Each structure stands twice: as C-alpha cells, then as structure tokens.
Amino acid sequence: MHDVATDTAIKNAFATVSFKQKRKDAAVRWTMRIATYFILACAFFVFIDIISKGAPVILDRGLDFFTKNPETLMVFETADGTEHQLGYSDFVVWKDNNPDQEIVEQHGYTYCGGGILGPVVGTAFLTIICIVVALFIGLTSAIYLNEYSGKGKFMDMIRLAILNLAGVPSIVFGLFGLGLFCLAAPVITNEIKEGAWHIPLLSGYAISFQGWGTSMIAGGFTLAVMILPVIITACEESLKAIPMGFREASLALGATKWQTIRKAVLPYAFPGMLTASILGITRVAGETAPIMFTAAMASKATLPWQGLEGNVFERFFGFLSQSVQALPYHIYTVAARIPQSEYTKPMQYGSVFVFMVIVMAFAAMSIFMRIHYRKKLKW
C-alpha cells in the first residue's frame, strides 16, 4: 500500500513543466474569449433595449399600428384635466362625438400617431422590385461567370468590377440612382419634358430620357444595382457547389450547354439562390441612403395601389412611378427630423421594433438556410 502511494508521487514524464507558459496561454485565450463575448453582449444589449421598449408599444397600440398610416398625434387635455392621445383621424371623430368637451391644451406631433402600414407596404414593394431585378441580372451573370466564362482580360475586368461595386458606399448608389433612374432613364410618354433628349414615336408619343422621377421603380432599381454584387457572389457560390460530375454526365449524354444548365445545374442550385435572395432582402430592406432621394417620402395619405386611374397599363405604370413611404425612411424621419418629446418615443420604438423583427427574421432565415443546406447537400 505504501509503495503505491509513493509511486503515484513520481511525476509522469509528460506532465506540465512550464506553468508560466500555461498561464500565459490561458490569459491570452480568455482575453480573446472576452472580446468575442463582448461583441455578442453589445448586440444583445441593443436587441434587449429595442425589444423591451418596442414590444409594449405594439401591445399598446394593437392592430391599429399595422393597419393605419402615420399621422399627426394629437395630445390634448380636456377641462376635467384628463389627457388624451389620439391620431388625427381619431381626434376628428372624437371631437364630433364629444362636442361638449372643452379642449384646454392641444399639441400636434407629426408622424407620431396612427400606424406604420404605409411604410411597411412601401418597403415591401421596394424590396420585391429590387429582388426581382437583382435576381434576374445576378443569376444570369453568375451563370455566365461560373458556367460559360473561361479566363481572360474581360473576365478579370468583370470580376474586378463586381468586387469594386461591392465597396461603393450606399449613398453614392443613391446619387447614381437619382442621376440615372430619376433624372435620365427613358420613358414612353406623350408629355415630353422640356430639354429632355427623346426619340419620337407614333402619334405624339416618344421615348424620352426624362427619368422616372422620385418613384418606387427608381428606388427598386437603385437598390437592385446596389445589391447586385451580393447576389452575383451568392448565386455563383451556389452554382460552384454543384459538382462538376453533374455537368459532365449531362454533357456526355448529349445535352447542350443550356440544357445542362437548366436541367442538371439550376434545379440543384435553387436553395442557394433562395438563400441569396433572402440575404438580398435583408440588405435591401435595411437600406435608407439609396432610397432617400430616389423613392421615399415622409408622408403619403394613400397606399401605392390606391387612387390609380386609367387602363391596366396606365395603372401599372402609375403604380410603379409614384413615390412611397418606406420603413427605414420613416424611422429616420421620426428619429431625426421632428422635434423630440416623450410623445414621439412610442412611434420611434414601435417602428424600430417592427422593422428589426422583419429584417432580423429574414437574416435569421438566410443564415439558417445556409447552414442547413451546407450540411445537407453533400454530393
């Protein structure tokens, strides 16, 4: 027994000798770990702050918050000393219903009453237009880059252009969109703006390069151009993930290149493309700078599909060529362009909360899908 005890005291030949190094390693490891978790903690704090202040607003204002447009919030006090907060439309109704009540004090807070239906709808349409355009161009570009292209100066140029495009600040895209889509894009019209360069067509109509004005479609295209690099890269990645064997097998069976792409490549790249588009949505929905001058406006009484006239085409173009409210721009307006007070906070936090939930849901979806398919698709 004694022997065993003494034996264990003999050191293992490979036991730690340099405790100093160990301690140093541990210190470095923990420093990095703390840095990592500090980042996560910051994110957590932002989320908690917005959720804790935003969610109660939604609960408080209820469905109205999603079914009404932003309007002026009327804060007034009646003679009996009670304070009321009503959106302007409700305020008018209230006044009609209570003609005998004397209003002692009354303040208006623009954009702080009602809900955020208009901005949400506007953002949705902008995003849809953008994704449709960007996915079309992005996917075809990615197909070219991955399936057709060889090497060469031209390819290098395209790749360099895509890389550089990815780094251009969003506000510059805003300027570009303003210059190209709002002020110089071609339209077919019979009301040619003075000084606009145009090609005459039949019966007074012409293709006139007078721009689309501040409009949904201009904003959508601007955003599309902005996320093009993201979409191209993501689509290309999803095409690259398809094994070469599929293409070889298909070609060896006598399929044309296009048949091979359509039947043996694209169907399997679909999840990747879906992820790309959702990633695109995340980016686009959150952008404010590019739509500030190209599409967005702070207040608008009607929803995009309301108040359109004429035949189907006129309605369709009327729909596309109107400016819209957008959620991020709405937040910018209520957060920075109106005088701040305690009455503006519910609208601010409520909008930010809804906005963040939407964007983050898409982000989570794209991240989840990527991880999921990366795991699942191993051919």
Place this chain on the structure above:
Amino acid sequence: MSAISAGTEKTVGSQKTEKPEGAKKSLVIETNEVSFAYDGKKDVLKKISMQIFAQEVTAFIGPSGCGKSTLLRNFNRMNDLIPTAKITNGHISILGSDIFDPMVDVIELRKKVGMVFQKYNPFPKSIYENVAYGLRIAGENRKSVIDQAVEESLQLSGLWEEVKDRLDASGMGLSGGQQQRLCIARTIAVRPEIILMDEPCSALDPISTAKVEDLITQLKEKFTIVIVTHNMQQATRVSDRTAFFYLGSLIEMDDTTKLFTNPTQKETEDYISGRFG
C-alpha cells in the same frame, strides 16, 4: 475554340443508326497522329495513332498521367470544357467522320459516344428520371417510349431486378456499385454506338466491381466499349484489345492476351510485370 465548343440546336429525336449486322471488326474510332495539349502548348498526348473496332472492349492501361484518360475524353470532346485545351496535331475520326471538323455538333457526337465516369454521378433525382434524362433532353416526351427505354436500359445494366419496385426512389440512395450501374444505364438509354468508361470501377468495392465487369462483357454485344483502367487484371478480364500508354505516347496496342503474355516493347513488359507504375 469557342465557336464550336457549345452545341447548337435542340437535337431532333434520338434516332440511332442501326449497326451493320455481322460486320465484325468494322472500324469505329481511328486516330491519326493525334497530339493534344491542355494549355495549347505543351503536348500531353504525342502523335497517337490507333484503331478501335466495333463490338469489342478496348482497354487503355498505363501509369497515371500517361494520357489515357485524356485521349478517352477527346473521343466525345469532353475536353472542350477546358477553354485552352486543343488538338495540336492529327485528327480523330469516329464512325468515319472527323470529330474536330468545325461542322461538327458536339451534341450529336456525344449522343453517339456516351461516357461513364470514374466517380459515379447520378443526379439527385429518382432512378427513373436519371435514366430518362438523356431522352428528355433529346426532346422525347412520349411516356411509353421513355418507360420502355428506362426498363430496357435498366435491364441491360442488370439493375432492373434490384430497383424495379422503387423507380421513384432517389438515385443517390443506391449503393456505390448500383449507382455506377445506374450511370451506365443512363448512358445506354440514349443508345450510343460507343461507350467510353473512365476507370468505372476505381471507386467501387470488389463485389460491385465484379458486377460491373460482368455488365461490360455483356454490353459489348451491343456497344463498342473503350475502358480506361488502372487495374491490369481488370483489363485482362474484360477487354479484347489493350493499348498501353506511357508518358503521353501509345507504346503498344494489341490483343489483350498477346499484349499481356508476349509484349513487344520493353516498357510494356516492365509495366505489366509491375516494375513501375
């Protein structure tokens, strides 16, 4: 290269020219001093001339990097996928036509010259759709025709009994050997004249290999088969004629039994006796 690299029109039907009955030893593939370079400069195939005959299994053997797969992939112009690669000398004619003629539609060529790859690569579709793929892209839409072709091809490839009651299951759910035979079935469904096999058994276990080898010997009744293999025993088991490649050159080509028992070249002898490679 680019002008002829991609195919043109959707092909019309999958009409298969009937093989001349009983025309034993008819010339199917002929190469005439073919040199080939991947980068357009450095030849990896050096002036190869050979003849391959119908209803035979021809095996290409040689150490890795000797150019046997490269030559095989030239027979149905799979090397077109590499933009800089080109034939630098000579020409290849298949079924009497120069396949590098600018007039050639590679799609038509590949319908006649099928290929089975080293790594079995069924599409992530059902077994049925895998086999039907070639017919569908050739514009065949009649279900009865496709049904029949699928059954025939699967039977030919010996897979029918194993999968007939689960044709809708994914092709990727089969075992490795079955997947490779599925790929063979997929290839023969378009009724090629020639089937090129690029080390079809290298990714398979011995039992599956034996099945595929059996299949090859059966298939040679209907198709001309060119097989690249690392495995000399396999070459002796399945092939009628064998070509030995070394460093991009064709060293010797002869009847399999003759080549293995009585090689004329020293390199061949060294290789088959296992002194290198």
Place this chain on the structure above:
Amino acid sequence: MATTTGNDTSKVPNAFKRKGIRVFGLGKAEFIKYFFGGNASLAIVVLILICVFLMIEAAGFLPGNRRGLEDYRKSGQEFVDFIRDEINQHTATTTKLSIAYYAEVNETSRHEDQLVGAFIQVRNAVQNDSGKVYEGLEQVIDRVDELKDDLEEAREEAAEAAEAASANAPADPNAVAANSPAAPESDEIKELERKIAAAEASVKEERKHYLTVAEALLKEESTWDLEQAGLHLGEEEKGKISEAVLFYLPDTEGDHPYISELKKISSDKKKVAAEEHADFKAVVDEFRAAVQPMRDFVSPLKDKAEENRALATSFLTAGARREALLASAKRVEDEAKKQDILAQAEEVNIKEPPYDKLTEIFYASIPQYHELSPAFLAASEAAMAKVPEKVSTDSARENLGMAKSEFKDLKKIGKKNDKRVDNWRHDRPVSMIGAFFSFLTGKDWVTNSSWHDSYGLLPLFTGSLLISLIALIVAIPFAVGAAVYVNQVAPFKEQSFIKPTIEFIEAIPSIVLGFFGILVLGTALRELSQVPYLSWVPGFPMSERLNILTAGLLLAFMAVPTIFTLAEDALNNVPATFTENSLALGASKIQTVFRVVVPTAVSGIMAAVLLGFGRVIGETMVVLLVAGNKIQIPDFSKGIGVVTEPAHTMTGIIAQELGEVSQGTIHWQALFMVGMVLFAISLIINFSAQQVLRRFQKI
C-alpha cells in the same frame, strides 16, 4: 481548335453535322451565352455609369465654383476677408482670455454658485417629477388670478354704472343713498367672489398636495443626481435646499432667504475677486479694445464688397433674366403689357460691372491698413504681455494657454496679410485647378450665406476620417480577437454559435443603430463622461451628446462583423500543415496561433481591415443621425479630446442637403462632387485591399 479538316470525310457527309438555324452566324447556344455574358458585363457598365452620372450631375461645379471664386475676388470680398481673418482670430483670442478671467473671478464663489445651481436643478426635477400636481397648482392659481381680474373688471363696470346712474338722478338724494351700498354688490360680483373663495380653497388644497408630493420626492435619491462635477452636498445643505425648493410655488415672489443669501455671498465674493483681479480685467479690456480701429476700418470696406458682390451676382443672371422677359413678352397678347415687359427687359443691365472702379476703394485702403495693422498687433502684443502668468484655476490656465496659441496664430495671420494685401489683385483669374483645389482643401462649407458661399471638402473629410479611424481602432482588436478565437481556439460548439450570431449582427440595419445611438448610446456616454472620477479622460465631460466618439463607437460595432468574417476567412485559408508542424515541434496551441497562423494570415487580415474601413467611411445613416452634424473642422488643439466634438461627414452632408437643394444649382453639383470623392475613396480602398489579398495568395 481543330487543325485538320477531314480528308476522307470531306466527301462523305459528316455524321455529326450541325443542325438548326443560324442567325448572323450565331446559333441558339451562342445567343444564350452572349445574353448571359451581357448581363455579367452589367457590373462593368454600372461602374462606368456611376462615374458618368456623378460626372454629369457634378459637371458644372468646377466652372461654377471658379465663377464664384472670381466674383468673390472681383467684388473685394476676398480682400475684406484677409482683414477679417485677423479680426476674427483676435476675437477668438479675446474669448479665451475672457473665459480665463471669469474662471478666476468665479473660482472664489464656486461653492455658492454650485449650490444655487444644485438648487435650481433639484427644484426643476421636483417640479417635473411631480408632473400634474405642480401644473395643477399652477392652473388653480392662474384661475384665481383670472377670477380676481374678472372681479376687478366687474367692480369697475358696476362703479361706472353707478356713476352713470347717479349722474342721471342727482336730484334724488334718497335714491343715491339707497343705491350706493347695493350697486357694487350685483349678482355677478357675488358669484365671482364665491368662485374666488372656492378657487382659493382649492389652491390651498393643491398646495398641500404638492408639498406632500414634493417632500416625498426630496427624500428620493434620484432627485439628488446632480450634474455639478465635484459637488458634494452635506446633510445641512440638503436640508436647506429642500426647504428652499418647498418655498417656491407658482405664486411665490422673491427668493428664499437661503438662496438670496447664497446669491448675495456669491456676488460679494465675486466683487471682491473682481477687485483682486482688476488688473487682469484691465488687460482683457485693453486687449479687446485693441481691435476697434481695425473694425472701424473694415466696416465700410465690407459694405462696399457686399454691394459689389450683389452687382456681380445680378450680372451673372442678367442675361437669363432678360431672355426670360423677352420670351414672356412674345407670349403676351396685350400690347400695353408687352411694352411694359419689354421696357423691363431693356432695364436689365447686362453690362459687366466696372470692377476696376468698384474696387478702387480697396486698393486705396492698403496704406491705411499698413498703418493700422502693425499698431493693432503691437497693442495686442502689449496687452498680451501683461496677462498674469500665475492663475489659480485649471480652467484659467488651460484657457490662457489656448489664448497664447491663438495669439501666435494671429501674429502669423498678420504677417501673412502684410504681403497678401499688397499682392491682392481683384482681376487675377482663378484657374480650373485652383477651383478644384479650393474644393478639396477648402476649410469652409458655407451655403446660403449672405456673404460668400464656399464649398470646401476639408471639414467633411476630416469628420469622416476621424469617425472612421475611431471605429477602426475600436473594432480591430475585438473583430480580429474574435476571429482568431473562433477560428483557432474555440471548441466547435462555440464556433457554430458565435459565427451565425456575428453574421446576424451584420444584418442590423444602420438606421436602427443610428436610432439606438441617438436615444441610448449618446445619452449614456454623456452621463458616463460626467462621472467625476472620469474627468481625467481627454474630452470628458462631453459637451455634446452626439459627437465623433458616439458615431465612431457605433460604426465600430458595424465594422466588427465585416472585419470578423473576412479575417476569419483569411485564418481559415492558412494550410493546416503549418499548424500541425508547429504543434509537432512542441509549441502550445496559443504559441502556434500567434507565431504561425496569424503571421501567415496577416495580409488577409489587413485586407479585412481595409474593407471594414471602406464600409465605415461609406456609412451614411449612423453618422447622419449621431455625428452631431456640425460643419467645422474639429478643434485638434484639444488633443485626443477632439473626439468629443460634433462633426459632419461626406456621406452625411449628401443625405442631409441633397433633398433640399434644387437640381442643377452649384450646391447640388457640389454635393455630387462630394459623391465623386466618396466613390474614388471607395475604389482606392477596394483596390488596395485586393492588392494586399493578392500578396496573401502568393504565399
């Protein structure tokens, strides 16, 4: 390419002959290919279009700016600004001196001033926090006053009525006797008196209510959260302040004795201190007075220059105005009106103003300037020399130091002006390059000014750069540390949770972060900066809630995911054999990471940092919301403390101003110029990142 065409096959039709229609020698496959290729090259097209459209919109800027600068020169404004530079610099010096002086004087009474300040703060806090109660009290008191006014009025009316009545019936003394006591006591008045009594009762009640609420509030800790740094209130002082707070009601007149006492002590002390520092004051006044002759000298010159500029501006548009009038005259039917408009058109002066004549006054003033300026500088110098060396407070010391450096600058300007004034020529042309450089290096971005609009990029560029640098300095250690940790050290489980989370952070929209910055971070940082024992930190306490630091920190948070992801990629690309070799040699994991892996990936990490920089400098919404939007080159004399100054940025200015200017004006073009600069910067950053990466790939 096939080198041989068939020899024997040329006669026999090729078995694999192409079928199908070809248009312009292109088959369907080629069409498809070129269609895809065309879309891919859109990336290039877009880049070119961005250049083109930024240029189109910015096109007129250089000529316009040149024109503006020339007008500025021709009108003599430039000349005036030379001298005004001197005066302004003198004013800046005076301000610093004066701050130093008051710091000295106020030092003796600091305690009392702080107490008064604390009192005001607590009183406001109590009145605010009691919410409705105080307001209610205010209202009832107002109501009492109103009622009393009404009563007064009613009584006057009654008295008038009574007088009238007595005038009507003077003959009846009985009637007068009977009426006189009754007349003022009409029903209305009685009613009012009753109401007043009731209101006064409710005032009493409300007052009581308020006092209880206020007392309760005074007991709470949070009421006593004071902003005065370094002030600690004793129990006794607290008690007195509370008493004073309770003393103040809406109808209170005059000060509470304690407060008035404090105020008196303070002013007495100040009086004493002022006497003590009378010399200092004299010096400051002397210094201030030195500039007066210069002001008197420049004032008429300035008026003249302004007048000249108005002529120049009017001349600039004269042609167009005349054209417009003539055009409208053509459209008008009525002959009389037509003549009228034509006459107006004739009146438009389209002759260039006689600048030579208009600017004579400036040339003529040069000798006087040479007399005045040295005298002014000498007088200032003399006053400066008398400034006391020894001061008792830190603030005074600091401000004196600043005053001295400002004065040095003043002397420099004086020296420079000596030559500038002589060499000035109103008709010296401005070159295009000059116009361009005045944009790139101009220190002022002034728009809609009545004097001269200038478009100088420097304040915006400095702001953008400072904010980005702070963001990077903060972000790099966290992002790179996290990347190394996740990629090299963390167990798999931790990796698979941290990576998606950080990607998730990347998706937070910038407007949300900007909003968070305005509402939470800005306030929190400012409160933190006011903590007394952090006052050693440069720039603390911060005077502005929204400043460079706040924006920088938020942008750091935005840059972290970008840098993290790219750096992690770079680390991932380090071949595993490197690690294995190092481990096999007996290095510890951490040693391996820092001696082998990180050095190998360093250029990849550098590229990541560069791209992060690109993202940060191009970010718009956060800086627009949080940077403070003050168009001024931050005051670098504060040292590191400069980061607590508000600033404006290149991205922010576009977002803020473009919506409000009309298309085609020089302001609009200037904003597009800023856009071009941003575009160029982003290209340069991207390009260098790619160069760095290329080097990485060679390893």
